């Protein structure tokens with residue numbers, strides 16, 4: 001394949017991933033085009049890109065998911081390529097095809113790979129031919145409940161009914177009793193239909209205490225496919241990842257080589273090119289089974305970057321231009337340990353209810369070994385329209401212990417007001433003896449999480465902290481206009497309790513108190 005240079009990239013996404021892609025483009029001297037909905041006019045990705053175009057109202061199906069609008073902007077701005085990020089249109093085979101038909105480079109795999117791997121039943125059939133072990137299950141989608149009963153008779157319970165078009169943990173039902181088959185089948189089918197417009201479901205044996213371990217791969221157009229090691233993603237809530245780390249404590253060099261080679265084989269089986277992830281479930285005896293392939297950049301890709309020193313977005317762009325991967329498998333080196341926490345605007349003390357609103361104060365943490373990927377800034381809104389993720393905090397250290405300590409320090413330092421966050425929840429996990437020992441599986445959260453054990457700020461304390469922050473930022477103006485909040489009093493531009501009048505001292509005390517409450 002001839003090398004075709006990319007001069008300008010349109011990023012068909014928003015939030016932290018759009019910002020992250022723009023950063024690498026800037027480093028590579030590639031011009032950038034952002035697209036945005038009415039809700040994102042002031043978003044960081046819009047301000048950072050060289051050009052930005054409004055593509056419609058806030059709901060994503062009227063903006064970020066409209067293929068015609070995005071290709072139209074790409075043509076008008078003479079972009080050479082489109083990077084889809086993750087989510088939205090990133091795993092839409094039709095989008096990849098339409099981008100290529102418009103004479104543009106799609107920074108991702110071809111439509112056929114996306115299509116095959118996007119259908120879990122097709123993916124299972126394909127990788128099985130390449131001798132990749134899969135979780136035992138029905139060979140294809142099941143048409144009726146009798147087929148489900150039949151499978152249970154032969155393989156026993158528990159089973160998992162899964163959507164063939166599944167993603168994001170949707171359309172999945174665990175069945176422990178035959179009596180529950182019908183309602184689980186109905187539930188999974190209707191959820192799959194409404195989420196993916198495709199109600200087909202199939203059955204997998206439900207592995208009781210697996211770990212979710214995935215491999216990052218990158219493939220060029222010259223027949224080279226390389227893996228960049230594993231990511232341990234077993235810390236999940238409702239089948240969604242919360243904390244990821246690399247390496248996994250259960251993967252030794254021998255297992256890494258075996259799983260890595262299997263992942264490369266699975267990618268080759270679908271003639272894959274660009275970045276992708278092969279997900280596996282691993283049982284207690286370290287047997288591993290193919291779960292699915294994600295044909296895009298993953299949310300958790302930064303931990304692989306921290307540990308290998310490879311910029312995955314740069315590599316994606318180079319491969320898309322037709323360049324060869326500039327290193328061999330043996331040259332991939334791994335350094336230290338990296339952990340990522342997904343910081344969400346949600347209330348872990350209250351059923352993880354999304355917490356929308358304006359971020360009134362935000363001072364992120366920095367310091368040794370910390371990277372933050374964020375697509376929203378102070379004053380920005382967490383809206384109902386999009387995923388409520390605020391930030392991805394990544395800590396790198398020489399050892400697992402050092403990475404954990406750095407992550408905990410960084411979570412405690414993180415100052416954010418206006419929305420509730422899952423920071424106390426992340427700290428709860430990182431402090432848990434089972435997590436520290438590395439002794440966990442995908443059931444860690446349902447098994448050990450106790451919301452009542454979370455550190456909480458009272459409404460008074462939160463309001464007082466907000467006042468202190470307002471005083472610091474707006475030179476006391478905003479604070480002076482408010483006279484009292486609960487037991488906290490603002491007097492002469494100072495916030496205090498009783499006779500406390502030491503502004504600087506109190507401010508420091510208050511912010512520290514906010515942070516210490518999280519420990």
Ligand code: ADP
Pocket residue numbers: 135160166167168169170204205206207208210212236239240279281291292442
């Ligand atoms: P999605 O594409 O919706 O994210 P996946 O197939 O990737 O679905 O599975 C998501 C998570 O669900 C896995 O990480 C694991 O925790 C759980 N899971 C999926 N299949 C099985 C299975 N057969 N046995 C046990 N857990 C499973």
